[in-house]
Amino acid sequence: MERNTKDIMEIYSRRISLFQDLLKCIIRERENLINQDIKGIWSSLAEKQTILDDLEETKNHFDRIKEGDSVKSDIPHEDRDKIVELSKILLGLRQEISARISENVSFINETLGFFNDLISAMTINKDDRFNSYGPYGNPRRGQRSLIYQGEV
Numbered sequence: 001m002e003r004n005t006k007d008i009m010e011i012y013s014r015r016i017s018l019f020q021d022l023l024k025c026i027i028r029e030r031e032n033l034i035n036q037d038i039k040g041i042w043s044s045l046a047e048k049q050t051i052l053d054d055l056e057e058t059k060n061h062f063d064r065i066k067e068g069d070s071v072k073s074d075i076p077h078e079d080r081d082k083i084v085e086l087s088k089i090l091l092g093l094r095q096e097i098s099a100r101i102s103e104n105v106s107f108i109n110e111t112l113g114f115f116n117d118l119i120s121a122m123t124i125n126k127d128d129r130f131n132s133y134g135p136y137g138n139p140r141r142g143q144r145s146l147i148y149q150g151e152v
Contacts, residue, residue, distance in 0.1 A: 004065055004074075005074075005075050005076070005079045005083075007061075007065055008062070008065060008075075008083060009079065009082060009083060009086065011058050011061060011062045011065070012083060012086035012087065012090065013086065014058050015055065015058050015059075015090055016086060016089055016090055016093065018051055018054050018055050018058065019055075019090060019093040019094065019097065020093060021051050022048065022051045022052075022055075022097060023093060023096055023097050023100065025044055025047050025048050025051060026044075026048070026097060026100045026101060026104065027100065028040070028044055029041060029044040029045075029048075029104060030100065030103065030104050030107070032044055033104060033107055033108065033111075034107070
C-alpha cells in the first residue's frame with residue numbers, strides 16, 4: 001500500500017510539473033499572439049499537444065492505481081495531508097491556466113473584431129455608404145428614390 005501512496009504522490013507531482021509547463025506555454029503563446037509570431041504560435045500548439053498527451057497518460061496511470069486497490073482508506077494521515085496539499089496546488093494551476101486561456105481567447109476575438117471593422121471600412125459599397133461620413137464630416141444618406149430628388 002505504501003508503494004501506491006508513493007505512486008499517487010509522484011503522479012500528483014508529475015501533473016503539477018506538467019501543468020506548470022502548460023501555463024508557461026500558454027504565457028508564451030500570448031506573447032507570440034501579441035508579437036504576431038506565427039512560427040512561435042505553431043510551436044506553442046505543438047508543445048501544448050505534447051503536454052496534454054503526457055497529462056492524459058498520467059491520468060490513465062492514476063486511474064489504473066485507483067482501480068487496483070482501495071486507495072482511499074489505506075493512506076496514512078501524513079501522506080493524505082501531502083496529497084491534499086498537492087491537490088490544492090493542482091487546482092490553483094488549473095484556475096490560472098483557465099484564466100490565461102480566457103485572456104488569450106479575448107485577445108484573439110478583439111483582434112479579429114478590429115480587423116473585421118478595418119476591412120469593412122475599406123471595402124464599403126454603395127449600399128453601406130449611409131453608415132459612413134462624407135466630405136466635411138457630414139453623414140451620408142442612403143439611396144433615395146428619384147421622385148424625392150426632383151424639384152417641388
